[in-house]
Amino acid sequence: MAFQGPKGTRDFYPEDMQVISFIFNTWKRTAWLFGFEEYEGPMFEHLDLFTKKSGEEIVKQLYNFKDKGDRDIALRPEITPTLARMIVARGSSLKKPVKWFSIPRLFRYERMQKGRLREFHQLNLDIIGEAGISADAELIAAVVFMMKSFCLASTDFKIRVNSRKLMSECLSALGFPAEKIPAAYSILDKKGKIEPEALQEMYAKDGIAGSDVQIIENLLACASLDHVRALVAAKADQVPALAEIDEFFSKISAYGLSEFVLFDIAVIRGLAYYTGIVFEVFDEQKSLRAIAGGGRYDALIEQFGGEPTPAVGFGMGDVVLYELLKEKNLIPQYRKPVDVYIINFNKDDSLPAISFASLLREKGVSCEFSLKGQNFKKQMEHAQHARMVAFVGGDEWKEGKVKIKDMGSGEEKVVEKDEAYSILAMGTHPPAP
Numbered sequence: 422m423a424f425q426g427p428k429g430t431r432d433f434y435p436e437d438m439q440v441i442s443f444i445f446n447t448w449k450r451t452a453w454l455f456g457f458e459e460y461e462g463p464m465f466e467h468l469d470l471f472t473k474k475s476g477e478e479i480v481k482q483l484y485n486f487k488d489k490g491d492r493d494i495a496l497r498p499e500i501t502p503t504l505a506r507m508i509v510a511r512g513s514s515l516k517k518p519v520k521w522f523s524i525p526r527l528f529r530y531e532r533m534q535k536g537r538l539r540e541f542h543q544l545n546l547d548i549i550g551e552a553g554i555s556a557d558a559e560l561i562a563a564v565v566f567m568m569k570s571f572c573l574a575s576t577d578f579k580i581r582v583n584s585r586k587l588m589s590e591c592l593s594a595l596g597f598p599a600e601k602i603p604a605a606y607s608i609l610d611k612k613g614k615i616e617p618e619a620l621q622e623m624y625a626k627d628g629i630a631g632s633d634v635q636i637i638e639n640l641l642a643c644a645s646l647d648h649v650r651a652l653v654a655a656k657a658d659q660v661p662a663l664a665e666i667d668e669f670f671s672k673i674s675a676y677g678l679s680e681f682v683l684f685d686i687a688v689i690r691g692l693a694y695y696t697g698i699v700f701e702v703f704d705e706q707k708s709l710r711a712i713a714g715g716g717r718y719d720a721l722i723e724q725f726g727g728e729p730t731p732a733v734g735f736g737m738g739d740v741v742l743y744e745l746l747k748e749k750n751l752i753p754q755y756r757k758p759v760d761v762y763i764i765n766f767n768k769d770d771s772l773p774a775i776s777f778a779s780l781l782r783e784k785g786v787s788c789e790f791s792l793k794g795q796n797f798k799k800q801m802e803h804a805q806h807a808r809m810v811a812f813v814g815g816d817e818w819k820e821g822k823v824k825i826k827d828m829g830s831g832e833e834k835v836v837e838k839d840e841a842y843s844i845l846a847m848g849t850h851p852p853a854p
């Protein structure tokens with residue numbers, strides 16, 4: 422019987438690892454360019470770290486179990502609670518703002534669908550300790566930067582932004598009951614995602630009726646910030662978050678990123694801890710699931726026992742990003758990483774290849790040779806993926822010479838061994854650290 426991996430997991434063969442490394446390297450380079458430091462936490466945590474503040478949706482998707490000490494444990498579905506825990510543990514000794522990034526492997530027991538798996542990677546960028554909207558704008562700039570680094574343009578994706586603060590102030594200004602605002606968020610979040618009948622069921626379940634339904638419907642109908650402004654015009658003094666989101670958009674414009682970022686009233690986010698600006702990244706046609714999502718969570722660190730500390734961040738998964746890159750033909754072609762293939766003239770004598778390979782590796786050149794004394798033709802077949810080929814052995818080797826061939830141009834020359842090492846080292850590309 423052949424085993425299969427569990428549903429929703431992936432096997433990464435070398436060609437898949439090359440794509441994953443390409444994605445990780447692009448993420449890491451952007452994080453570095455924006456001044457973020459890397460951190461990591463455990464793959465599993467105490468269950469209540471996730472049940473306390475992340476919200477219903479994520480709790481339903483937890484992989485949890487009892488360990489041998491009868492403790493309730495969960496595989497991490499996100500890293501934000503771990504980050505909050507780590508920030509609380511270091512407390513005031515951390516110089517603010519903290520700008521940290523991580524690429525955790527996460528686990529969610531999701532219903533299987535395109536773009537959603539049960540195990541995936543997610544880049545996280547978070548800024549802790551900065552209350553100003555400039556932190557939110559800087560994160561959006563980082564998202565755009567990395568998407569552009571993948572050669573994606575504003576015609577390929579958009580960042581859709583809203584503000585929970587704005588929504589709650591608007592709802593309150595329009596007379597919506599404060600205690601039902603979390604339920605209103607869930608309904609706004611479902612705009613365009615569920616059938617009208619299902620929406621009616623949500624209203625009924627949450628006890629939202631009459632004029633309160635109308636308030637939500639009016640808000641849902643707003644296609645722009647100006648519509649929102651008009652809706653609450655009579656109560657504008659009760660909606661200071663309007664000025665904040667305006668400031669956010671003027672910063673986005675100063676970054677020169679207006680073509681990438683738009684207001685979208687339906688972006689509320691499923692996680693419970695967001696308090697301010699929230700955003701999601703979608704492909705232009707919205708034909709795929711969200712590529713990234715995040716926002717401001719100014720209360721979470723205090724809720725975890727820390728000092729009141731503002732925070733904002735986002736997570737970008739590798740699954741939908743990969744689908745989009747594939748759709749746009751932006752995945753680099755697979756290339757076997759080895760640079761130089763060493764061919765023995767004489768299949769029964771592997772010693773020159775061994776000593777030549779050892780010296781090349783000392784010089785930082787990646788190389789390989791046939792391990793089982795194959796004939797010349799077979800060795801040439803293996804050499805096809807290499808950038809350069811070195812032919813060692815025979816009379817040339819005895820005279821201290823090596824023939825080298827550039828597999829791109831086909832050019833061949835016989836050179837002294839020392840010169841061969843230098844030439845072969847010239848175009849080598851060590852993997853990124």
Ligand code: HAM
Nearest residue numbers: 499501537538541711712713714715734735736738740
């Ligand atoms: P999230 O919206 O749950 O946010 O996830 C962010 C991204 O992770 C999604 O947009 C998607 O790309 C990816 N993702 C989520 N679930 C799956 C899945 N089952 N399969 C594949 N990819 C998935 C968070 O996790 C927040 N903790 C992000 C954050 C960081 N907020 C502040 N800081």
